Amino acid sequence: MSEVCAIVGCGLIGRAWAIDFARAGWQVRLFDPAEGAVEAALATIETLLADLVDNGLLSPEARSEAAARLEPAASLDVALAGAGWVQENAPERLELKRELWRELDRLADPEAVLASSTSALLPSRFTEDLPGRERCLVAHPLNPPYLIRAVELCPAPWTSMETLLRAETVMRGLGHSVIRLAREIEGFVMNRLQAALVEEAMKLVAAGICTAEEVDIGLKDGLALRWCFAGPFEVGDLNAPGGIRDYVTRYRSVFDSVLASALPRPDWTGPVLDEIEASRRLRLLAEEIAHRQRWRDRRLMALVRHKKEASETIGD
Ligand SMILES: NC(=O)c1ccc[n+]([C@@H]2O[C@H](COP(=O)([O-])OP(=O)(O)OC[C@H]3O[C@@H](n4cnc5c(N)ncnc54)[C@H](O)[C@@H]3O)[C@@H](O)[C@H]2O)c1
Numbered sequence: 001m002s003e004v005c006a007i008v009g010c011g012l013i014g015r016a017w018a019i020d021f022a023r024a025g026w027q028v029r030l031f032d033p034a035e036g037a038v039e040a041a042l043a044t045i046e047t048l049l050a051d052l053v054d055n056g057l058l059s060p061e062a063r064s065e066a067a068a069r070l071e072p073a074a075s076l077d078v079a080l081a082g083a084g085w086v087q088e089n090a091p092e093r094l095e096l097k098r099e100l101w102r103e104l105d106r107l108a109d110p111e112a113v114l115a116s117s118t119s120a121l122l123p124s125r126f127t128e129d130l131p132g133r134e135r136c137l138v139a140h141p142l143n144p145p146y147l148i149r150a151v152e153l154c155p156a157p158w159t160s161m162e163t164l165l166r167a168e169t170v171m172r173g174l175g176h177s178v179i180r181l182a183r184e185i186e187g188f189v190m191n192r193l194q195a196a197l198v199e200e201a202m203k204l205v206a207a208g209i210c211t212a213e214e215v216d217i218g219l220k221d222g223l224a225l226r227w228c229f230a231g232p233f234e235v236g237d238l239n240a241p242g243g244i245r246d247y248v249t250r251y252r253s254v255f256d257s258v259l260a261s262a263l264p265r266p267d268w269t270g271p272v273l274d275e276i277e278a279s280r281r282l283r284l285l286a287e288e289i290a291h292r293q294r295w296r297d298r299r300l301m302a303l304v305r306h307k308k309e310a311s312e313t314i315g316d
Contacts, residue, residue, distance in 0.1 A: 001084035001111065001166065003027060008079060008104065010041035013117045014089035016144035019045055021085075022066040023058065023146065024174045029071055031079035038072045045070065052146070055301040057308075080107045085170060087139065089117045097126040105130040113167055115139035119191065122184045123156035134160040137167055140188055144297075145176070147304050152179040152188045199265070205275060206266035212279040229307065 005021040007014045010032040018041070022028045030038045049067060052058035058066070073079035080086060086108050090100050097118065104114050105127075114136045116123065127136040138154040145151065151171050155164055168178050179189050187195055201215045210218075226235050233244060240247035266272045284292055 001113070001170070002082055002109075004029065004083045005085045005087060006031065006073070006079040006083040006108075007087055007089065008032075008076065008100070009089035009091070010037050011089060011091075013141065013143060013145070014087070015041040015045050015048075016146055017087050017089065017117070017141070018070060019048060019052075019066065019144075019146040020174050021087075022069040023062065025069070026085070027069050027071070029073040029079040029083065031073040031076055042070060042072065048144075048146075051297070051301065055298070056305055057147075057301060076103060077107050080104070080109070080112070082109060084109070084112055086112055086114045087117060088115065092118060092121065094121055094125055097121060101126045101130060101136070105132045105136070108132070113137070113163055113170070115167060117141060120187065122186070123154060123159070124184060127156050127158075133158050135163045137163060138184075138188070139167060139171065140190075141176075142190065147300055149175065149177045150179060150190065151176040152181060152190060154181045154184050154188050156184060200263075202266050202268055202272055202276075203263035206270075206272040207263045209263075212276040213283070228303070229310070 003025065004027045005017075007018045007021075007028060007030045010018070010030050014030070014032070018028050018030055030041055032038050032041065046067065049058065049063045053060055053063050086104055088097070088100065088104060090096055097116065101114070101116075108114060110132065112135065114132070116126070116136075116138050117140060118138055119140060121138075123136060123138045127133045130136060133156065136156060137159045138152070140152045140154065142148040142150060153164060153167050153171070164180060168180055171178050181188060185192070204210050204215060205212050230238070236247040237244040240250055
């Protein structure tokens with residue numbers, strides 16, 4: 001596969017993928033139909049690369065090399081010519097994706113893998129009629145993929161195993177850890193996990209059991225501390241002397257009684273949202289959100305650096 005990547009759509013996710021591919025040595029072509037979008041993305045990428053250097057996640061030399069691998073493409077066919085990987089990051093609208101994917105399949109090299117970043121659209125919905133549909137799939141990152149390792153690969157029913165395996169190899173080459181879904185399903189894996197957790201959080205607040213802030217405490221000062229280096233199954237495996245089976249035997253009744261006392265489903269946009277929003281605005285004024293996003297990104301970088309160092313010194 002040629003190590004040329006076409007980034008199609010250069011908003012939040014497209015530009016983050018561009019960093020990811022360029023850092024790993026790929027030549028990256030950026031295309032976006034909106035006027036000035038590619039130039040804006042390249043300018044933002046400059047700042048983001050500098051942030052990575054400042055936070056010890058990239059050497060100054062690697063930064064210059066990555067920057068030199070980025071090139072704007074004036075049209076879709078220029079972006080796609082000779083590309084081995086196409087990463088589509090257009091807005092999350094089905095009709096737009098269907099139309100765009102017809103073009104991607106028509107213009108891309110027959111050997112190229114076509115991947116969508118879509119958060120929620122099933123790949124079968126926009127690849128069904130394509131002659132090259134077996135080389136199409138979803139490669140869904142969390143934002144930003146140059147910091148967050150997990151990527152989920154979701155096939156359509158007709159995606160070939162060869163495509164999936166090639167995609168897995170490419171993602172691992174970028175340093176990602178991969179969730180390879182056996183078949184497509186709404187929300188893929190990570191958003192299904194997230195949905196279950198957020199739904200329970202909404203229920204707890206709606207039922208007046210705890211406040212919105214206390215939900216956040218339970219995660220950031222509680223569960224997520226372990227979950228950020230060991231998932232719930234590994235946590236269970238280590239929480240009973242005999243491992244996961246022992247854990248389930250000991251604690252299954254706890255989970256059974258929780259599930260048997262399920263709270264009613266709240267309307268996410270109803271009074272519970274008023275309460276959560278009021279709690280958040282007490283902590284953070286709306287006009288301070290952008291500033292706080294910078295804080296979040298810096299915290300994320302510090303955590304990524306720590307995880308890397310801990311993997312090296314303590315082990316995975
Ligand atoms: N934002 C996230 O946290 C996140 C996370 C994972 C996946 N995604 C997915 O990534 C995709 C892009 O999301 P985003 O947040 O980067 O959106 P965005 O609005 O920041 O960027 C979308 C870009 O696509 C461009 N565009 C519009 N029409 C296009 C076309 N026909 N062809 C190519 N590009 C076109 C726009 O000009 C814009 O620059 C969506 O499918 C979204 O679900 C987003």
